[in-house]
Amino acid sequence: MIDTKLRKFGIWSLFILIILTFGLRLFYFGTFFLIKRVDPTIFCRHASDNMYADDIYFSAEAEETGILSDFNEKIDGFQEVVNSCIISSNNYELRLFLDEHIEEVLAVAKENNIYIDYLKNKGSSLECLSEYIHNMAKLDDNILQMAMYLSFVVICIVSLTKFKYRKSFYVASAIVYLIAMTSIFSNGLTDYIVSNIFAFVAKINKETFTYIDMNIVKEYFLDTLKESMMTVVIFDTIFQFKQSERNTKRIKDIRYVYQSLDMQIAYLRDIYNSSDKYIARLKVPSYCIEKECYKEAKKWGKALKRQKVKNSYYVKYKTRYETNISLYEKLQWIRTNCNEAYSSEYYVNYLQQIKELMIECGYNSI
Structure with missing residues (x-):
């Protein structure tokens, strides 16, 4: 039992590692790819507060004002970043560089009267330029947070459905939500306490963890996880509510089938003679029990295959598997029988066998 739990935990841990390694990248790059396929102008419209579909601030038309040349001459490191972006075919470093040097960028742009006039003609300003640069710099972080959110959603769903960690999940959710909400209501004051706990754990592993690291954990991990x-x-x-409704109906149908067996047996004994030949069918919703029997037989069948030796567990699993299979086949046959005729005595014995199998499977106590 312990080995099974450890194996299950190991598979779950490996699954989380795979999702955070490959799933995160899939969501991240997939979002960029999807946006470019759907509408490449989304990035510029988002950064410009839906004012412009194209990059008017650093376009070829803007370069005619000499603004990029001014940045190259007056901002240290600008050309190196541009060259790096050309090589990597990714302008993320340039967007980040401009945002980190926003004061210098605005100061240089303010000295270029041609560029100022250009922005006015486009219905924009230096304030809009600053906002545009900031939004473009945050673009990758925003998509990364969304990718982490989707990755965590997948992890949570699979942990609940596949690994059956429902209790652990709800306990973890309550703890994460408690930490996040105390941080919000205290305006970050409790983050010092949490960061000290993390720092203590990190110290055991001969690593360091500071309050600044806590801010990063909050932004990219804790908030998205919450x-x-x-x-x-x-x-x-919602699912549990619907499941509860279905379970209530399932119990009602199972009780109805079980309680109706005595009535049908009594009916056959009173109405028909044992020598009469006829076709009898079970006119009750026995498919609910058939479905349960099929699921149980499948479960115990898998458990039976995992047993390498014939021990007490093997006998237990085999008995439950065969009992459910037998009940499933008998219920299905008598519910769908439309060709073979038998005596009332045969049907009475058959129904009694079904009742005994239901008791053996525990459906009489539901």
């Missing part, structure tokens, strides 16, 4: 957990909690609550 929201993903709350999302899954909402959907799981």
Whole structure:
């Protein structure tokens, strides 16, 4: 039993590692690819507060004002970043560089009267330029946070459905939500306490953890984890409500089938003579028990295959598997029988066998 739990935990840990390694990249790069395929202008419209579909601030037309040349001459490191972006075919470093040197960028742009006039003609200003640069610099971080959120959602869903860690998930959700909300209501004051705990754990591993690291953990990990957990909690609550409704109906149908067996046996004994030949069918919703028997037989069949030796568990699993299979076949036959005729005595014995199998499977106590 312990080995099984450890094996399950190991598979779960490996699954999380795979999602955070490959799933995160899939969501991250997939979002960029999807946006470019759907509408490449989304990035510029988002950064310019939906004012422009193209990059008017650093376009070829803007370069005619000499603004990029001014940046190259007056801002140290600008050309190196541009060259790096050309080599990597990714302008993320340039967007980040401009945002980090926003004061210098605005100062240089302010001295270029041609560029100022250009912006006025486009219905923009230096304030809009500053906002545009900041939004473009945050673009990758925003998509990364979304990718982490989706990755955590997948992890939470699989942990609930596949690995059956429902209790652990809800406990973890409550703890994460408690940490996140105390941080919000205290305006970050409790982050010092949490960062000290993390720092103590890091110290054991001969590493360091500071309050600045806590801010990064909050932004990229804690907040996205909290929201993903709350999302899954909402959907799981709805699912559990629907599951409860279905389970109530299932119990009602099973009780109805079990209690009706005596009535059908009595009916056959009173109405028909044992010598009469006829076709009898079970006119009750026995498919609910058939479905349960099929699921149980599948479960015990898998458990039986995992047993390498014939021990007490093997006998237990085999008995439950065969009992459910037998009940499933008998219920299905008598519910669908439409060709073969038998005596009332045969049907009475058959129904009694079904009743005994239901008792053996525990459906009489539901």
